[in-house]
Amino acid sequence: MKELSKTYAPKDFEDRLYKYWMDGNYFRAEVDKDKKPFTIVMPPPNVTGNLHMGHAMGSTIQDILIREKRMQGYSALWLPGTDHASISTEAKVVEKIKADGNTKDGLGREGFLEEAWAWTDKYGGNIRKQLRTLGVSCDWSRERFTLDDQLSEAVQEVFIRLYERDLIYRGDRIVNWCPSCRTAISDAEVEHEETEGLIWKFKYPLEDGSGYIEVATTRPETIPGDLAVAVNPEDERYKDYIGKYALLPIMDNKKIPILADEYVEMEFGTGAVKITPSHDPNDFEVGERHNLGQYKIFTDDGHLNEKAGKYNGLERYEARKKIIEDFKELGLFAGEEHHHNSIGHCERCNTVIEPMISKQWFVKMEPLAKPALEAYRNGEVSFIPERFAKIYVNWLENIRDWCISRQLWWGHRLPVYYCEETGEVVVSKENPENDEKYKGLHFKQDEDSLDTWFSSALWPFSTLGWPHKTEDLDYFYPTNVLVTGYDIIFFWVARMIFTGIDFMGEVPFEDVFLTGLVRDAQGRKMSKSLGNGIDPLEVIDEYGADALRLTLVTGNTPGNDMRFYMERVEANRNFANKLWNATRFVLMNLDDDIDTNINIDDLRSEDKWILSKLQTLIKDVTEKFDKYEIGLAAQDIYDYIWTEYCDWYIEMVKPRLYGEDSAEKEAAKKTLLYVLQNVLKLLHPFMPFITEEIWQHLPAAEGALIVADWPIVNSDYIFTDDEKNISYIKDAIRGIRNARAEMNIENNKKSNTIIFTEDEIVKNIIEENKGHLLNLGYSTDVLVTSNKEDTKGDNISIVLDRSEIFLPLKDLVDYKKEFERLSKERKDVVSEIERATKKLANEGFVSKAPEKLINEEKAKKEKYEKMLITIDKRIESVKENL
Incomplete structure (x- = not known):
């Protein structure tokens, strides 16, 4: 066995150890009926994405959980994969095609898809390699991609089954429309930016000539699409207006009704709101209740169309200016005021989203949402922390039908065919032209693709082989825990739960562990625009993966955002260095053929203390794992290794290691090794590289640490009295050190230590542990006395429980x-x-x-x-x- 390197240099062994684990097939989980399964499915990052701090934190937490369960003897499967990311990938491919002097339409669908697959092949492996650098131990042999043939089959199967149950339909409803990407997008792909904008007020004349009604809006460009004015039925100001008609002065005095609806907030604006059913989700609902119909005034690229009259062809913000000017000219502009607003932007191109009616495919959500709500209320699924369950419940209770079609080519194409001769709609995996029933007819497949979230909603079971009955599906489903960010609870988590219940008959995971965001040192969200992002790979390159991993899980709790400080990474690298140097010291004092069996009769009080504290650590850490208190578990291990093991125990036993008493020396060596073995096991999920490297250098270590048995509490090593005794000695030493520090006494100046006590128990504790006071308490001699005369003179006094320590100043002070x-x-x-x-x-x-x-x-x-x-x-x- 090679000697452990003199310096801690993670670059020397991290890549080598990852290859060692891969070559040993240690990440592979087998279907083993003699073992309990434990399953995590990785939230699939974008196939062409790169590792960012959010990925790094989520992946580290998952790896910690899976490594602990693997060591506990579970068949622990962490299933990795990537998402095809329709919008972002398509946008990048379109940019590439444009740079090549071509267009998406110019290439045609097949040509475009060839480019998209080439792009994916070129950049698709980046995040996989980056995750490996972080040390993740997922089962790469089971890696999945949302466009894999088997997963595509699952997507088609779900679509067809839902359609056959009338849970998927095509209709005109309000969607988030991106005028730049020219597609509907999901709520998850809309980023809301808080903005100080304006609210404008306009006067609509009453048809009967009795005056006007004043409305307020943040989107004047939609006025040509107004179909009504609404007021609250309880608003006394407008009681006499209800049932009358207002005129749209810029649209040739088009008549629109004034109606009552409880949706209107009396305190907002003027208390009267314009209703544009085709361009606002709330107005759409009002329009449905009052049978207003639809009047769409926008084109797909954000211009006004022919229905907007004289504003036809204007870009939406040009139209806004022109409409405001026209109202001013008519003397019907009632002013403007500042208004704080949250404006949705497309996540990919940052274009302001236009809510707009569009013919799309939708999933009826109410029948699917109800079982997902019941599953939570019945305790079948838990949220960590629990407070986030309110978001889940609120979203499902107020669910709207889900728009699942996208005007994109990259993704799962809708399994929908339209008969060119009859107009019949056929939902099928194959073109119906091959069906005898439709012989002689011609069909065209829908051009749209499915929302990315549709395929990822099936992730926990499609990745295990569904719709086929596979061994993996039978054994590893349902999974145990999902680890994901709190910002996508309803976008993804809820959808996985209701699809899991609907197609598998049970929830897809028992627990949902929600992480917070990783923010910069000032608490700001990391973003390209702020230039405050930190590349995890650069941190790993400088400090090692272990230091980054420990930083990402300590100092924060589930669901809370954390601030990322490089100083903490450096501190955790220093911790790794401390462990490394402590190990080198221990190894230098061990024989390769050391007998690891500990004889309790040979143990000194400090040996029993450190062993007993270890049992408490094992118990506490294991319990915290079970409660997903990952950060607290890491802190417990950190404190035990740094303080109890390195700063106290090693220092306490050094005189024995250098002494002549062979029995005491052997007991210390065995205890040092036993504790080191066990803390390496406990620390391994958090810092896998350094712990594996050290483990491979330990005498009597068998096999790889990654599959070593997780420590369990050994009741033979619980010594309550020795814990109390050593704790008392530590308090005495700390008291001496603090008193000396307050008086700026140099370490090379030692003194007699006089300890006054009339308590026999305390006397015995000190007599048995005098050596520690001599070794660590800067003492030349220790006198334990119950005679007050022995304490007279000029002394520093340190008061302890049932005793008082005196340090003669004549030995210490000028x-x-x-x-x-x-x-x-x-x-x-x-x-x-x-x-x-x-x-x-x-x-x-x-x-x-x-x-x-x-x-x-x-x-x-x-x-x-x-x-x-x-x-x-x-x-x-x-x-x-x-």
Whole structure:
């Protein structure tokens, strides 16, 4: 076995160890009826995407969970894959085609798809390689892609089954329309930006000539599409208006009704709102309730059409300006005011979204949403943290039908065919022309593709082989936990739950672990526009994957955003370095053929203490894993390794390792190794590379750490009394160190330590552990006494529970220098007393200042007067020794 390198250099072993794990097939999960399955499906990143901090955090958490379960003996499957990402991939391919001097339409569908597959082949492996750099242990042999043949078959099967149950239909409804991408997009692909905009007010004359009604809108460009004005039925201002007609002055005084609807907020704007059913989701609902019909005034590229009259052909914002000008000319413009608004933008091209009626394919959501709600209420699925369940419930309770068609070529093409002769619609996996029933007829397949979320909604079961009955599906479904960001609860999580229930008969996962966002050090969301993004690969290159992983899971809790500081990465690299150096020290003191069996009778109190604390650590960490308290578990391990093992236990046993007592030496060595083995196991899910590398250098280590048994509590190693005893000694040493630090006593100056106690238990504890006080408490000798006479003299006093420690100052202090220091300190304190006294004697201050401020000054004066008494006593004591 090669010696562990002198310096911690993760670049020297991270790639090598990942290859070692891959070659050993350690990530592969087998169908094994003798084992319990534990399954996680990876939220599929975009196939042409790159690893960002959000991916890194989510992937690290999943890897931590799967590594722990693998070590606990589960058949632990972490199934990876990527999403075809319709809009983003198509946008990139269109840009590439344009740069080549061609167009999407010019290439035609087949030619475009060839380009798209070539693009995917070229860039599709990036994120996979980057995830491996992070150390993820997913089962790459089962990797899936949403456009794989088998997953495409699942998509078609679900579409057809839902259609046959009348849960999929084609109709005209409001969608999020991107005028640049020229497609409907999902809510998940709309980014809302908080904006300080304007709200404009316009006067619509009443048909009967009795005046006008004033409406307010943030989108004047939609006025040509107005079909009504609505007021709240409870609004006393407009009681007499209901049932009348208003005129659209810019549309040749077109008549529109004034109607009552509870949707109208009386406090917003003027309390009267224009209703444009074809260009607003809420107006659409109002229009449906009042049978207003539709009047679409926008083209697919964001211009006004012929129905907009004289505004035909104008781009939407040009039309806005012209409409405002025309109202001003007519004397019907009622003003504008600032208005805080949340405006939706296309995630891919940043174009402002246009809500617009469009003929699309939809899923009826109410029948699917109800079982998904019941599953949560029945406790079949849990959210971590629970507060996010409210978002899930609220979305499902207020569900709208889901627009699933996209005007894109990259994706799952709709399995819908239209008969050219009869207009009949046939939903089928194959072209109906091959069916005897339609012999002689010609069919054209729908040009649209399915929403990316439609295929990813099937992810937990389509990746396991559905619609076929596979061994994997039978064994690994339902999965155990989904780890994803809180920002896509309803977009994806809810859809997976209702499709899982509908097609598999049970929820797709038991728990939903929701992560927060990774923000920059100032708390801002990382974005290209701010230029504040941090590349995980660059961090790994400088500090190693383990340091990044630990940083991403400590200091935050599920569902909470975390701020990313490079200083924390550096601190975690330093922790890895500390573990590395501690291991080197331990290994230097071990024999290759060490007998690892521990004889309890040979153990000293400090051995029992560290072993007992280890059992508590194992118990606490395992319980925290079970509750998904990953960050707290990591912190427990960190504190135990750094503080208890390295700073205390190793330092306590050093004299024994260098001593002559072979039994004590062997007991210390065995304890050092046993604890190191177990903390490596506990730390492995968090920091897999350094722990595996160290493990491979341990004497008596068998096989790979990645499949070593997870530690379990050993009741033989619980020593409650020794824990208390060593804790008492640590308190004594800390007290000595703190007192010396307060007096700036150099470490090379030692003194006698006198410990006064009348408690027999404390006496025994100290007598048994004198060596630690000598070794770690800067002591030349330790006297335990119950005689007060032994404590007389000029001493530093440290009060503990049932004892008092005295450090003779004559051994530690230069009395001349101490007198000078105290004299200076006295001068400063007297100056503060005089200042406070003068201030409190000032009648102007006392009469005008708030009572709180006066009381603060009185408290300061009292504090400094007490300090002066203490300093004077100390000066008198020092004088006696000069």
